[in-house]
Amino acid sequence: MSSPATTEATWAPTGRTVATICAVGILVVGQLYVVLPVLGELAAAWDTTRAAVTWTTTAFGLAYGAGFLVTGPLSDRWGRRPVIVGGLAATALSTLAVIAAPSLGAGITARVVQGLTASFFAPAAFAYLAERIAPERRVFALTCLTSSFLGAGVLAQVFAQLVDAAFGWQAVFVVGAAGFAISALLLRAVLEPGRRADSTASTASAFTAFASLLRAPRLALLYLSCLAVLGSFVGIYTGVQLAPPEGVGTSSTALLVLRASAIPAMIAIPLLATRLGAINPERRLIISLTTAGTTAAIAALPFGGIWLGTWLFVFVAAIAIAAPAAVQAIAARAGEARGAATAVYTFALFLGASAGPQLANLVAGNGFTAVALAIATLGFIGAALAFASTRIRTP
Known part of the structure; x- marks a missing residue:
């Protein structure tokens, strides 16, 4: 007899689930790239060089990647939806912190925190799609999510360049923070609550x-x-x-x-x-x-x-x-x-x-x-x- 977790009745609707998660994925991973078009403005604001400001990208990426090693197991213990929603809410705040940074060192620190909070999304999102999307649509769903992460590299740069030209570099992060807050509410509504994947698992x-x-x-x-x-x-x-x-x-x-x-x-x-x-x-x-x-x-x-x-x-x-x-x-x-x-x-x-x-x-x-x-x-x-x-x- 099939368990409730594996019956077709538990499959999430493919269209709205994949579309929403991928859209949020672009926003999350896009934070790695949004500084590239505004390197000059950040260098001027922090009285440093454009080459030095590239460390804000490296800092975010290192924190983001390292965070997966912890946030992945946490999503097993706490469930996919709470980890995703909580991480997005925290990232709304950490994104605003970048604007408040008065120097390159503070900016790098803010980007580290932003990367850590953003890291709650990807492992839980991959796991949610792998568990809740019907098997015959799963490869499509995972490919869409991976492609959205890559697409963020282009779309985020285009977005940042346009917003910077119109409103200044600070607006890039203000709009990003608002996007994270909205995304937390949206995914709380779209994602279905489920049992923890492994309530006995530990980070160790x-x-x-x-x-x-x-x-x-x-x-x-x-x-x-x-x-x-x-x-x-x-x-x-x-x-x-x-x-x-x-x-x-x-x-x-x-x-x-x-x-x-x-x-x-x-x-x-x-x-x-x-x-x-x-x-x-x-x-x-x-x-x-x-x-x-x-x-x-x-x-x-x-x-x-x-x-x-x-x-x-x-x-x-x-x-x-x-x-x-x-x-x-x-x-x-x-x-x-x-x-x-x-x-x-x-x-x-x-x-x-x-x-x-x-x-x-x-x-x-x-x-x-x-x-x-x-x-x-x-x-x-x-x-x-x-x-x-x-x-x-x-x-």
Whole structure:
């Protein structure tokens, strides 16, 4: 006899659930990227350099990724909806704190707190979709959520640039805080209350599971390859801001068009989820990271804005394919520890996102070509690690 948790009657409505969670996902993950278009304004407000302000992105990403290792197990104990709603409410307050920061040090601290509060969303959202969406629609739902996280990288930059131009950089965070408050109320209404996934689980037992996963060579290589996914993505867009490509210029309109050129890729990939799902996830990961590295290298050629926009479109599409492929490959190898495996995956993903701006910052003095070539190298290394994982025989 089926338990109540597995009967069809408990499946959440796919349309409104996926649409709402993905919209909020864009807002949450978008906080990683909103500082990129306003680096100059933040540098002026805090009396520092644009290069130094890139640490606000790194600080958020590190705190966000590290938070998953705790917030994932907490959602097992407390339930998905309370963790998501409570985290969003807390993030509304921490987002406002960024505006009050009087200096770079205070700004970095505020971004760390913001990253920690925002980290309550992703693990619980992934788990909610995996548990409450009907199995035949689950791959679509998870691909949409992953794509929304990547889409945030483009949409948040476009949003921040437009709001900054109209109202100033502080308004970017005011609107964000309001969005989090509204999202908390919205998801409290949309998400269905449910039983805790594991009322006996503890954070300590979760860390034991993490250690076990990292000791598996095949999984360890896959996690390392994940560093290249958002690392490449955030790195190349940081490079666009720090070292505007030749032929594009520094005008706000040119940079806005360049960022927006990748939006169609974010829309197209979820629509192809079913067909892409027929391909082995490890193979998809290898091919997509190789494609990302190749297109980044091609984008390094100084042939103007249309050339760069075209190849950035392909680059973003490749990254949008790589992210869900990685989590599917990891989940397939994790056995019963899928929850812990997903938490480590998201940690690796955003650890890479934190390192990406510093990689771009390191070589930006040599121009955008140097940034693009560095990102290409990162993509190829990620593909090589994913390939190496397939060469390891498991018992």
